Amino acid sequence: MPDAVMPPELIERENAIRLDALEDEYESLGRALDRRGVAIDGVKDALKRFGVAIPSWGVGVGGTRFAKFPIPGEPTNIFEKLEDCAVVQALGRNTPTVSTHFPWDRVDDVAALKEKARSLGLGFDAVNSNTFQDQPGQPHSYKYGSLTAADPAVRDQAVEHNIECIATGEQLGAEAITVWIADGSNFPGQSDLAGALDRYLDSMARIYAALPERWRMFIEHKLYEPAFYSTVVSDWGTSLLCAQQLGAKAQCLVDLGHHAPNVNIEQIVARLARFGKLGGFHFNDSKYGDDDLDSGSINPHQLFLVFNELVEAERRDPEGFRPAYMLDQSHNVTDPIESLLNSAAAVAAAHARALVVDRDALAEHQRANDVIMGFNTLRRAYDTDVTPILARARYELGGAIDPIATYRASEWRARKAQERKPVATGQAGIV
Ligand code: RM4
Ligand code: MN
Ligand code: MN
Numbered sequence: 001m002p003d004a005v006m007p008p009e010l011i012e013r014e015n016a017i018r019l020d021a022l023e024d025e026y027e028s029l030g031r032a033l034d035r036r037g038v039a040i041d042g043v044k045d046a047l048k049r050f051g052v053a054i055p056s057w058g059v060g061v062g063g064t065r066f067a068k069f070p071i072p073g074e075p076t077n078i079f080e081k082l083e084d085c086a087v088v089q090a091l092g093r094n095t096p097t098v099s100t101h102f103p104w105d106r107v108d109d110v111a112a113l114k115e116k117a118r119s120l121g122l123g124f125d126a127v128n129s130n131t132f133q134d135q136p137g138q139p140h141s142y143k144y145g146s147l148t149a150a151d152p153a154v155r156d157q158a159v160e161h162n163i164e165c166i167a168t169g170e171q172l173g174a175e176a177i178t179v180w181i182a183d184g185s186n187f188p189g190q191s192d193l194a195g196a197l198d199r200y201l202d203s204m205a206r207i208y209a210a211l212p213e214r215w216r217m218f219i220e221h222k223l224y225e226p227a228f229y230s231t232v233v234s235d236w237g238t239s240l241l242c243a244q245q246l247g248a249k250a251q252c253l254v255d256l257g258h259h260a261p262n263v264n265i266e267q268i269v270a271r272l273a274r275f276g277k278l279g280g281f282h283f284n285d286s287k288y289g290d291d292d293l294d295s296g297s298i299n300p301h302q303l304f305l306v307f308n309e310l311v312e313a314e315r316r317d318p319e320g321f322r323p324a325y326m327l328d329q330s331h332n333v334t335d336p337i338e339s340l341l342n343s344a345a346a347v348a349a350a351h352a353r354a355l356v357v358d359r360d361a362l363a364e365h366q367r368a369n370d371v372i373m374g375f376n377t378l379r380r381a382y383d384t385d386v387t388p389i390l391a392r393a394r395y396e397l398g399g400a401i402d403p404i405a406t407y408r409a410s411e412w413r414a415r416k417a418q419e420r421k422p423v424a425t426g427q428a429g430i431v
Pocket of ligand 3 (some may be wrong): 013255258290328
């Protein structure tokens, strides 16, 4: 039994208040779905198998370039962060793994970190490298790039860091590395656009060569920021070309916030899946750019359309389909635990809605060019209130019918405020 960060009696007590209503709502929805030819228990069981990783940096309060406003009781190191991840998992039951970021999460004793996660019932998802910031004492600066820098010594250092991340990840039991680089330029003429990509491919091939047998390497593209004129790995096309050149273990990772506004992300998802190159997702939401807002808070319809393509892709190729799902968000004005609970539920809800799409009808309407009925078939699924299915899945797995209410009843944050050392105010930054 994992260490109980949330007392099971508390969860039971809170669930008892809500169980009758849940059963009533689940049965009613079950009858409605049955009339549409959908078995509610099949959807619920799929949700019970569904998981999205928590980024270790997501449980700390985020900031912007301008300020960060810490809250009392927020975690101050990776061990405390794991505890907060365990709280999210205990209540929501669909976030069983943690994605680490190095060197932010660097520890002397990796075995102790692994043991801590195990004792909390958590596993490790993809590791993330960081060559977008300089660390104290680091010999070479990333100011002018990392894996694509003109200076070979800088590139060597960045390659070495990635290889070290893989080694640490291996000890933790992870099986993938996500590489996002900030490399690019701010002025025309600053960088050799073709040469920078050549250097990227060369550096990535060296990291690729260090991948253990079962591992995958995810290439994360991003349109802009911190570079504002050109970014080396700016879009899914660049990502796909590089993944194809590097080999079968290299795949593309889609961070929902890393595209130009209004880009059709669901179509990108369909394309990458078609070529076996859809490695994973960083879920978040945005209105203007890489805003790192809570998943589904701004555009839940887009999230649904993305999952609609994922369900299609899985039907086409059940063997090869295994995207890694992670939330990549910055919680600046909320308690991160509450945001993560909501966000994991939003992702699961999008998945559930995609699962209730009448796929045979949709295919028939598409064949017959019945535009309105094709659209209505998707819209009917999107309009379905799937919250009783999510709650039932959580409940059956031992989680909370109402995770936020139960979290608040636990007074976790107030208790941690007594135990954890305060985070300094007056700092800015993403973590
Ligand atoms: C980047 C990108 C990466 C994440 C960093 C913190 O914008 O989304 O995935 O590692 O932020
Ligand atoms: Mn990301
Ligand atoms: Mn991002």
